[in-house]
Amino acid sequence: MKTIHKIFTVAILLFISGGTIVGCSSTKNNYTAATDVQEEFKMEKSGAQMWGEACNRCHLAPSPADYNDTDWSTISLHMRVRANLAENEIAKIETFLKSAN
Incomplete structure:
Protein backbone atom coordinates (compact mmCIF):
# COMPACT_ATOMS: atom_id res chain seq x y z
CA MET A 1 0.00 0.00 0.00
CA LYS A 2 2.90 2.37 0.75
CA THR A 3 4.31 1.73 -2.74
CA ILE A 4 1.04 2.76 -4.38
CA HIS A 5 1.01 5.89 -2.21
CA LYS A 6 4.59 6.76 -3.28
CA ILE A 7 3.79 6.21 -6.97
CA PHE A 8 0.68 8.35 -6.66
CA THR A 9 2.68 11.13 -4.94
CA VAL A 10 5.37 11.06 -7.65
CA ALA A 11 2.71 11.14 -10.37
CA ILE A 12 1.10 14.21 -8.79
CA LEU A 13 4.47 15.95 -8.49
CA LEU A 14 5.26 15.22 -12.12
CA PHE A 15 1.86 16.53 -13.16
CA ILE A 16 2.30 19.74 -11.15
CA SER A 17 5.82 20.35 -12.47
CA GLY A 18 4.69 19.98 -16.07
CA GLY A 19 6.08 16.50 -16.50
CA THR A 20 9.69 17.41 -15.90
CA ILE A 21 11.82 17.85 -12.85
CA VAL A 22 14.74 19.95 -14.06
CA GLY A 23 16.41 23.27 -13.39
CA CYS A 24 15.72 26.75 -14.69
CA SER A 25 17.24 26.15 -18.12
CA SER A 26 14.18 24.11 -19.10
CA THR A 27 11.88 26.96 -18.07
CA LYS A 28 13.86 29.37 -20.24
CA ASN A 29 13.58 27.08 -23.25
CA ASN A 30 9.84 26.68 -22.74
CA TYR A 31 9.45 30.45 -22.43
CA THR A 32 11.44 31.01 -25.61
CA ALA A 33 9.33 28.48 -27.48
CA ALA A 34 6.13 30.14 -26.28
CA THR A 35 7.44 33.56 -27.34
CA ASP A 36 8.35 32.21 -30.78
CA VAL A 37 4.84 30.85 -31.24
CA GLN A 38 3.31 34.17 -30.18
CA GLU A 39 5.51 36.07 -32.65
CA GLU A 40 4.64 33.64 -35.44
CA PHE A 41 0.90 34.13 -34.99
CA LYS A 42 1.01 37.84 -34.24
CA MET A 43 -1.60 39.60 -36.33
CA GLU A 44 -0.39 42.61 -38.24
CA LYS A 45 -2.71 45.52 -38.87
CA SER A 46 -3.72 46.29 -42.41
Missing part, protein backbone atom coordinates in the same frame (compact mmCIF):
# COMPACT_ATOMS: atom_id res chain seq x y z
CA GLY A 47 -3.15 49.66 -44.06
CA ALA A 48 -6.87 50.39 -43.74
CA GLN A 49 -6.81 49.74 -39.99
CA MET A 50 -3.72 51.89 -39.50
CA TRP A 51 -5.23 54.66 -41.66
CA GLY A 52 -8.36 54.69 -39.50
CA GLU A 53 -6.39 54.75 -36.25
CA ALA A 54 -3.52 57.07 -37.17
CA CYS A 55 -5.34 59.67 -39.25
CA ASN A 56 -8.34 60.00 -36.96
CA ARG A 57 -6.15 60.70 -33.93
CA CYS A 58 -5.77 64.35 -34.88
CA HIS A 59 -8.33 65.11 -37.59
CA LEU A 60 -11.08 63.56 -39.68
CA ALA A 61 -9.43 61.18 -42.10
CA PRO A 62 -10.06 62.16 -45.70
CA SER A 63 -11.60 59.71 -48.10
CA PRO A 64 -9.10 57.79 -50.23
CA ALA A 65 -10.94 59.16 -53.29
CA ASP A 66 -10.24 62.78 -52.26
CA TYR A 67 -6.69 62.74 -53.70
CA ASN A 68 -4.78 61.08 -56.54
CA ASP A 69 -1.69 58.85 -56.17
CA THR A 70 0.77 61.75 -56.46
CA ASP A 71 -1.06 63.74 -53.79
CA TRP A 72 -1.16 60.72 -51.47
CA SER A 73 2.62 60.28 -51.84
CA THR A 74 3.20 63.89 -50.77
CA ILE A 75 0.63 63.74 -47.97
CA SER A 76 2.08 60.44 -46.71
CA LEU A 77 5.58 61.90 -46.48
CA HIS A 78 4.28 64.93 -44.58
CA MET A 79 2.05 62.94 -42.23
CA ARG A 80 4.74 60.36 -41.50
CA VAL A 81 6.75 63.15 -39.86
CA ARG A 82 3.75 64.87 -38.24
CA ALA A 83 2.18 61.67 -36.86
CA ASN A 84 5.52 60.04 -35.97
CA LEU A 85 4.78 56.89 -37.98
CA ALA A 86 7.26 54.18 -38.87
CA GLU A 87 8.24 53.67 -42.49
CA ASN A 88 6.44 50.33 -42.73
CA GLU A 89 3.27 51.83 -41.23
CA ILE A 90 3.08 54.75 -43.65
CA ALA A 91 3.89 52.41 -46.55
CA LYS A 92 0.88 50.24 -45.70
CA ILE A 93 -1.37 53.28 -45.26
CA GLU A 94 -0.19 54.80 -48.56
CA THR A 95 -0.70 51.50 -50.39
CA PHE A 96 -4.25 51.30 -49.02
CA LEU A 97 -5.05 54.91 -49.97
CA LYS A 98 -3.69 54.52 -53.49
CA SER A 99 -5.54 51.25 -54.05
CA ALA A 100 -8.82 52.71 -52.83
CA ASN A 101 -8.90 55.94 -54.89
Whole structure:
Protein backbone atom coordinates (compact mmCIF):
# COMPACT_ATOMS: atom_id res chain seq x y z
CA MET A 1 0.00 0.00 0.00
CA LYS A 2 2.90 2.37 0.75
CA THR A 3 4.31 1.73 -2.74
CA ILE A 4 1.04 2.76 -4.38
CA HIS A 5 1.01 5.89 -2.21
CA LYS A 6 4.59 6.76 -3.28
CA ILE A 7 3.79 6.21 -6.97
CA PHE A 8 0.68 8.35 -6.66
CA THR A 9 2.68 11.13 -4.94
CA VAL A 10 5.37 11.06 -7.65
CA ALA A 11 2.71 11.14 -10.37
CA ILE A 12 1.10 14.21 -8.79
CA LEU A 13 4.47 15.95 -8.49
CA LEU A 14 5.26 15.22 -12.12
CA PHE A 15 1.86 16.53 -13.16
CA ILE A 16 2.30 19.74 -11.15
CA SER A 17 5.82 20.35 -12.47
CA GLY A 18 4.69 19.98 -16.07
CA GLY A 19 6.08 16.50 -16.50
CA THR A 20 9.69 17.41 -15.90
CA ILE A 21 11.82 17.85 -12.85
CA VAL A 22 14.74 19.95 -14.06
CA GLY A 23 16.41 23.27 -13.39
CA CYS A 24 15.72 26.75 -14.69
CA SER A 25 17.24 26.15 -18.12
CA SER A 26 14.18 24.11 -19.10
CA THR A 27 11.88 26.96 -18.07
CA LYS A 28 13.86 29.37 -20.24
CA ASN A 29 13.58 27.08 -23.25
CA ASN A 30 9.84 26.68 -22.74
CA TYR A 31 9.45 30.45 -22.43
CA THR A 32 11.44 31.01 -25.61
CA ALA A 33 9.33 28.48 -27.48
CA ALA A 34 6.13 30.14 -26.28
CA THR A 35 7.44 33.56 -27.34
CA ASP A 36 8.35 32.21 -30.78
CA VAL A 37 4.84 30.85 -31.24
CA GLN A 38 3.31 34.17 -30.18
CA GLU A 39 5.51 36.07 -32.65
CA GLU A 40 4.64 33.64 -35.44
CA PHE A 41 0.90 34.13 -34.99
CA LYS A 42 1.01 37.84 -34.24
CA MET A 43 -1.60 39.60 -36.33
CA GLU A 44 -0.39 42.61 -38.24
CA LYS A 45 -2.71 45.52 -38.87
CA SER A 46 -3.72 46.29 -42.41
CA GLY A 47 -3.15 49.66 -44.06
CA ALA A 48 -6.87 50.39 -43.74
CA GLN A 49 -6.81 49.74 -39.99
CA MET A 50 -3.72 51.89 -39.50
CA TRP A 51 -5.23 54.66 -41.66
CA GLY A 52 -8.36 54.69 -39.50
CA GLU A 53 -6.39 54.75 -36.25
CA ALA A 54 -3.52 57.07 -37.17
CA CYS A 55 -5.34 59.67 -39.25
CA ASN A 56 -8.34 60.00 -36.96
CA ARG A 57 -6.15 60.70 -33.93
CA CYS A 58 -5.77 64.35 -34.88
CA HIS A 59 -8.33 65.11 -37.59
CA LEU A 60 -11.08 63.56 -39.68
CA ALA A 61 -9.43 61.18 -42.10
CA PRO A 62 -10.06 62.16 -45.70
CA SER A 63 -11.60 59.71 -48.10
CA PRO A 64 -9.10 57.79 -50.23
CA ALA A 65 -10.94 59.16 -53.29
CA ASP A 66 -10.24 62.78 -52.26
CA TYR A 67 -6.69 62.74 -53.70
CA ASN A 68 -4.78 61.08 -56.54
CA ASP A 69 -1.69 58.85 -56.17
CA THR A 70 0.77 61.75 -56.46
CA ASP A 71 -1.06 63.74 -53.79
CA TRP A 72 -1.16 60.72 -51.47
CA SER A 73 2.62 60.28 -51.84
CA THR A 74 3.20 63.89 -50.77
CA ILE A 75 0.63 63.74 -47.97
CA SER A 76 2.08 60.44 -46.71
CA LEU A 77 5.58 61.90 -46.48
CA HIS A 78 4.28 64.93 -44.58
CA MET A 79 2.05 62.94 -42.23
CA ARG A 80 4.74 60.36 -41.50
CA VAL A 81 6.75 63.15 -39.86
CA ARG A 82 3.75 64.87 -38.24
CA ALA A 83 2.18 61.67 -36.86
CA ASN A 84 5.52 60.04 -35.97
CA LEU A 85 4.78 56.89 -37.98
CA ALA A 86 7.26 54.18 -38.87
CA GLU A 87 8.24 53.67 -42.49
CA ASN A 88 6.44 50.33 -42.73
CA GLU A 89 3.27 51.83 -41.23
CA ILE A 90 3.08 54.75 -43.65
CA ALA A 91 3.89 52.41 -46.55
CA LYS A 92 0.88 50.24 -45.70
CA ILE A 93 -1.37 53.28 -45.26
CA GLU A 94 -0.19 54.80 -48.56
CA THR A 95 -0.70 51.50 -50.39
CA PHE A 96 -4.25 51.30 -49.02
CA LEU A 97 -5.05 54.91 -49.97
CA LYS A 98 -3.69 54.52 -53.49
CA SER A 99 -5.54 51.25 -54.05
CA ALA A 100 -8.82 52.71 -52.83
CA ASN A 101 -8.90 55.94 -54.89
